[in-house]
Structures are given as structure tokens and as C-alpha cells.
Amino acid sequence: xxxxxxxxxxxxxxxxxxxxxxxxxxxxxxxxxxxxxxxxxxxxxxxxxxxxxxxxxxxxxxxxxxxxxxxxxxxxxxxxxxxxxxxxxxxxxxxxxxxxxxxxxxxxxxxxxxxxxxxxxxxxxxxxxxxxxxxxxxxxxxxxxxxxxxxxxxxxxxxxxxxxxxxxxxxxxxxxxxxxxxxxxxxxxxxxxxxxxxxxxxxxxxxxxxxxxxxxxxxxxxxxx
Amino acid sequence: xxxxxxxxxxxxxxxxxxxxxxxxxxxxxxxxxxxxxxxxxxxxxxxxxxxxxxxxxxxxxxxxxxxxxxxxxxxxxxxxxxxxxxxxxxxxxxxxxxxxxxxxxxxxxxxxxxxxxxxxxxxxxxxxxxxxxxxxxxxxxxxxxxxxxxxxxxxxxxxxxxxxxxxxxxxxxxxxxxxxxxxxxxxxxxxx
Numbered sequence: 065x066x067x068x069x070x071x072x073x074x075x076x077x078x079x080x081x082x083x084x085x086x087x088x089x090x091x092x093x094x095x096x097x098x099x100x101x102x103x104x105x106x107x108x109x110x111x112x113x114x115x116x117x118x119x120x121x122x123x124x125x126x127x128x129x130x131x132x133x134x135x136x137x138x139x140x141x142x143x144x145x146x147x148x149x150x151x152x153x154x155x156x157x158x159x160x161x162x163x164x165x166x167x168x169x170x171x172x173x174x175x176x177x178x179x180x181x182x183x184x185x186x187x188x189x190x191x192x193x194x195x196x197x198x199x200x201x202x203x204x205x206x207x208x209x210x211x212x213x214x215x216x217x218x219x220x221x222x223x224x225x226x227x228x229x230x231x232x233x234x235x236x237x238x239x240x241x242x243x244x245x246x247x248x249x250x251x252x253x254x255x256x257x258x259x260x261x262x263x264x265x266x267x268x269x270x271x272x273x274x275x276x277x278x279x280x281x282x283x284x285x286x287x288x289x
Numbered sequence: 290x291x292x293x294x295x296x297x298x299x300x301x302x303x304x305x306x307x308x309x310x311x312x313x314x315x316x317x318x319x320x321x322x323x324x325x326x327x328x329x330x331x332x333x334x335x336x337x338x339x340x341x342x343x344x345x346x347x348x349x350x351x352x353x354x355x356x357x358x359x360x361x362x363x364x365x366x367x368x369x370x371x372x373x374x375x376x377x378x379x380x381x382x383x384x385x386x387x388x389x390x391x392x393x394x395x396x397x398x399x400x401x402x403x404x405x406x407x408x409x410x411x412x413x414x415x416x417x418x419x420x421x422x423x424x425x426x427x428x429x430x431x432x433x434x435x436x437x438x439x440x441x442x443x444x445x446x447x448x449x450x451x452x453x454x455x456x457x458x459x460x461x462x463x464x465x466x467x468x469x470x471x472x473x474x475x476x477x478x479x480x481x
Contacts, residue, residue, distance in 0.1 A: 078467060079445060079460035110471045114423075114439050118414045122323045123337060127315040128344050129308055136306040 067099045074104060296360040304352060315344055318361065322368050327417070328436055329372045330379075331425045339375055343368045365441060366451060369433065376429050423473045431466035438463050 073090050076082050082090060094101045162168075166181040296317075302310030322343050326336030346367045354363055424432050430452075437443045437451065445463070449456040 075460065075464040078464050081460070106471050106475075107467050110467055110474055111439060113416075113474070114420055114435070114470070116416050117324070117328070117420055117440065118417055119320055119324050120327060120414070120417065122319050122340070123333065125337065125341065127312050127319070128341070128348055129312055131345075132303075132308050132311050132348065136308070 067097050069093060069097070070100045070103055073100060074107065077104070078107070297356060300351060300354060300360065311348075318364055319344070322364070325365075325368060325436060325440065326372070328421060328424055328440065329429075329432060330375065331421055335375065335379070339368070339371055342371045342375065346371060369437070369451060372433070373429070419477075423470050426473050427466050427469055431462050431469065434459055434462040435466045435470075 326339035
């Protein structure tokens with residue numbers, strides 16, 4: 065390449081920075097410089113050949129879907145309006161329930177507006193209500209105690225009756241047994257007494273006979289003398 | 290609906306967890322990224338690696354996409370940076386004997402890939418093979434400028450901004466690349 069301008073001109077040409085005037089001079093130079101023209105043609109051809117690239121089909125791959133599904137399955141996200149706001153009715157219901165349970169009231173006055181929980185009754189009324197409630201509770205408790213005591217008394221009486229019946233039965237049975245025992249002992253004593261009297265009588269009889277014999281002996285001896 | 294608005298809708302749906310939207314978004318750009326990978330990396334295997342890395346990067350950073358620029362610009366900036374990273378990694382791995390051989394002649398790896406992976410033997414087009422062969426003779430910096438200028442139709446200003454270089458450097462690299470490609474072409478013609 066003997067033309068000294070070729071490199072400079074072609075670089076300017078391919079950089080797209082040729083001004084209108086420079087472009088005209090470039091065309092003028094090309095018209096008379098076959099070397100630069102040939103070089104330009106070859107470079108343009110080279111560029112065109114690059115553009116003949118045919119896009120090739122992408123081999124099969126999972127497109128990162130495995131990773132995508134794995135990571136999004138671990139952290140599911142709401143996708144639509146309904147999914148994003150489906151908690152709202154539940155929250156509203158809960159808030160309404162809280163307001164009802166707390167008996168919330170809003171009152172507007174000159175000082176502004178105030179929110180009160182549990183109604184707006186004054187202190188005396190509350191005290192009266194409390195006293196009434198307390199009296200009711202006490203009366204109810206006393207009534208319950210009385211009923212309880214009555215039930216306990218009834219139960220005690222029934223228990224005592226049952227015990228006494230049992231005791232009476234057992235006492236009667238014991239007296240019968242004692243009476244029978246005493247009767248038996250009395251009969252046995254009578255028999256023993258009869259037997260003693262008999263023995264005593266027998267002994268008396270023997271004594272009498274001895275006395276009779278002694279008397280007979282004495283009389284005999286006296287007679288004999 | 291324009292492509293930009295459609296992109297934005299797909300991004301929003303993907304961020305909300307729709308796999309269908311993500312797949313549609315990937316399908317829309319995968320061919321351009323894959324073919325860019327073929328031209329820059331020189332073989333289908335590395336092009337697939339690049340494709341996967343690019344979309345993994347997109348997935349990881351999708352929530353950061355503000356919509357200030359077009360999604361395609363943002364995506365191809367990621368692709369550009371990933372291609373540089375992958376090429377550097379390959380160059381580092383070239384220290385081992387196995388890869389040193391591949392680095393010596395990128396077309397060898399291309400042919401080897403074709404034999405080993407018939408399913409992705411994508412270099413069926415003679416023209417494409419020739420283009421890859423010529424591009425592989427260029428240094429990476431020049432190859433990137435050619436890719437951005439010729440195939441992505443970017444201006445030198447945009448190229449300079451993307452590569453963080455001056456516009457003049459971008460122009461010089463492009464012209465140097467064209468001259469080198471021309472020499473390679475002339476060499477082929479002489480051989481044939």
C-alpha cells in the first residue's frame with residue numbers, strides 16, 4: 065500500500081466522522097486513487113461478509129426455570145389484586161368486633177372530639193350499678209349458702225337416722241343376746257343351787273345318821289354300864 | 290403493546306413470581322445472546338456457558354432494573370461484561386496443558402465440540418464457520434468492538450460508554466479489526 069492517505073482516510077470513513085467537505089475530498093481522492101478504492105472495497109466486503117451471519121438455533125436448556133421455580137416456591141408472592149388485598153375483609157371484621165366489644169363511642173364537643181371506650185355513664189351511676197350488682201351478688205350468694213346448708217342439714221339428718229337405725233337394731237340384738245345369756249346363767253345357777261341343796265341335804269342326812277348312830281352308841285354304852 | 294412495554298410487563302410479572310413471564314422474557318433474547326456468544330467465544334459450548342451466566346446475572350439483578358434504559362441495552366451490557374469475564378477465565382485456565390491446546394487454535398475446540406456434542410453442533414453454516422474463524426483471530430478488545438458495531442449496530446459513542454474507553458479508541462480498534470479481518474480473508478483466498 066503506497067498511498068500515504070489510505071489509512072487515515074479509511075479510518076475516518078469507517079468511524080463515520082467525515083464532515084461533508086472531508087467526504088467530498090475523500091470521494092475525489094478515491095476517484096483518482098485505485099489503491100484506496102480497492103482497499104475500501106475489500107474492507108466493505110469484509111464488513112458485509114460479517115453481516116451474512118445466520119442466527120443459529122439455541123440448544124435446548126431450561127432457561128433458568130428450575131432455579132426460578134425453586135426460589136419462588138420457597139417464597140410465594142401474591143400475584144393479583146385479590147391475593148394482595150384478601151386480608152382486608154378479615155381485618156375490617158376484626159376491627160369492627162373490637163369496636164363493639166370495647167363499646168367505643170365518639171363524642172364531639174367544643175374541646176374537640178374524643179373517643180371513649182366502655183360507654184359514657186357518670187361515676188355515681190357506675191357506683192350505683194356496682195352497689196346494686198354487689199347486693200345482687202351477695203343476696204344470691206347467701207341464698208346459695210342457705211340452700212347449701214339446708215341440703216347439708218337434710219343430708220346430716222338422713223345420715224343420723226340411718227346411723228341410729230343401725231345402732232338401735234344392733235342394741236336390740238345385743239340386749240336380746242344379754243337377756244338370753246342371763247337367762248341361761250340363771251338356769252345354770254338354779255341347777256347348781258339344786259345340786260348344792262341336794263348335796264347339803266345328803267350331808268345333813270349323813271350327819272343325822274351319824275348323830276343317830278352316836279346316840280344309839282351312847283345309849284347302848286349307858287345301858288351296858 | 291410495544292416491545293419495551295411488553296418487556297416491562299414481563300419483568301414485573303417475573304418479579305411477582307410468574308415462571309411463564311420469565312420464560313417468555315428469556316425466549317425473547319436468548320437467540321441474540323447465544324449468537325453473540327458464538328461469535329465472541331468461538332464455540333457452542335462456551336456460548337451456552339455465556340448464555341446461562343448472562344441470564345443468571347439478569348435473574349439475580351432483575352429487581353435492580355429501574356427501567357431507565359431499555360431492558361435489551363441493560364441485558365447486552367451484562368452479556369458484554371460476562372463475555373469479558375468468561376474470556377479471562379478461559380485465558381487463566383489456558384495455563385493447563387489441556388486448555389493451552391484449545392487456546393492455541395479456537396477452531397480445534399469448535400471442531401471437537403461438534404464431534405462430541407452432535408445435538409449442539411450448530412456450526413452447520415459454512416458462512417458462520419468462516420466468520421467465527423476470522424473473528425477468533427482478533428484480540429478480544431477488537432472482537433468486542435466489531436460485535437457491538439456490526440452486529441449490535443451501536444454507535445461509537447455507545448461503544449465507548451459501554452467499554453469505558455474513549456470514542457477514538459473505539460474507532461481505532463474497529464478499523465484495526467477490519468484490517469485484520471481483511472488480511473485473514475485474503476489469506477484464505479490465497480490458500481483456496
